[in-house]
Amino acid sequence: MPNPIIVGIDGSAHAWRALDRAAEHAARHRLPLRLVLGAHFLMNGGSIPDDVLGHLTAEREDLLDEARQYALEVQPRLDVDTALVPGDAGHALVKESERAALIVVGSRGLGGFQGLLFGSVGLYVAAHARCPVLVVPRAAPFPPETPDEMVLGVAGRPGEEHLIEWAFAEAASRGARILALHAVGVDFAAPRTRLVEDMELSAALAGMRERHPDVPVDQLVSDRTAAQALVEASAHAALVVVGARRRHGAAGMALGRVNHAVLHHAACPVVVVPPRD
Known part of the structure; x- marks a missing residue:
């Protein structure tokens, strides 16, 4: 099976922009798409009550399922799977990069300090991933509106x-x-x-x-x-x-x-x- 396109999902607007790009890239290259959500609470070793753990897990699985359905709406022929993985978002995506063709992340910086548009998670992934990393800024036009x-x-x-x-x-x-x-x-x-x-x-x-x-x-x-x-x-x-x-x-x-x-x-x-x- 070919290495997938990996996109980080967290429910934010920047992650949905990244998902749009990731789905388009995967469809164009005929590669599978994998939606990854890092869950730090899964690393707490039993310190979270079972009912709270179940609620947190179900909430994030619902978010991944929503993202998967969206990806299939915009690119119906995609092979899409999801993964809720232990750890913070940056470490989770870097781990996934070991068997990925591309990691896609959205910019999350606040943009108000000296024009900075990129967040710490994206910087960590760009600096540590084992595969190319595609970073999608807020203002980037969406295909097919992009220049050639x-x-x-x-x-x-x-x-x-x-x-x-x-x-x-x-x-x-x-x-x-x-x-x-x-x-x-x-x-x-x-x-x-x-x-x-x-x-x-x-x-x-x-x-x-x-x-x-x-x-x-x-x-x-x-x-x-x-x-x-x-x-x-x-x-x-x-x-x-x-x-x-x-x-x-x-x-x-x-x-x-x-x-x-x-x-x-x-x-x-x-x-x-x-x-x-």
């Missing part, structure tokens, strides 16, 4: 092949074009400098262009910082795709300042792709 362009952030580091491969395969499934963006964050002292950066970007994309000749690709080498360039490009994109580096000697990814800024401020959904193990 994806933005791919290419940092020029070793090990970005999996990131580029994921982005090209996703663009092919959407019939979208790719804007491959490499930002250097400094003014170009000479035209030759921009030319060299553009040639290196072309070299990084060459193999995927050959494998996906039907995916149109535009290249942009920007003198903006990576965070500025990606956030600005997100205003006209269906998706921004960025990579993360594995931390040395520690669990999880090093999201870095750029990914944090993009996750907090992007106008469209963002996918964080971890390196291949």
Whole structure:
């Protein structure tokens, strides 16, 4: 059985937005959809009375069933299952990521402090999941209203092949074009400098262009910082795709300042792709 698309369910508006995206993605890729709700009360080791435990469990199972019925209404051919799992939402989703094709979460930040739009659960999942994580911000338009362009952030580091491969395969499934963006964050002292950066970007994309000749690709080498360039490009994109580096000697990814800024401020959904193990 193929690895499923996992979406976190908690009854909030941001989770329903994530469910819309997850159902669309699962249907387009012909993958099963799994709805996961983390229940911390299931870890209390008998300290909750049975009647209260039963009520809490039934309440959350009803929520999962409601979400499942909704997913089947919008995508009737989906294979959908649900899971009420012990633990908080972040740890539950990271555990599920070990056998997932994609994790989908909604942004939950309050949005009132310096424009931050992303919550702690989403950050934890993006930093620790073993598969790509799709983050859906509040203002993101819903398909089919989305543009037909994806933005791919290419940092020029070793090990970005999996990131580029994921982005090209996703663009092919959407019939979208790719804007491959490499930002250097400094003014170009000479035209030759921009030319060299553009040639290196072309070299990084060459193999995927050959494998996906039907995916149109535009290249942009920007003198903006990576965070500025990606956030600005997100205003006209269906998706921004960025990579993360594995931390040395520690669990999880090093999201870095750029990914944090993009996750907090992007106008469209963002996918964080971890390196291949």
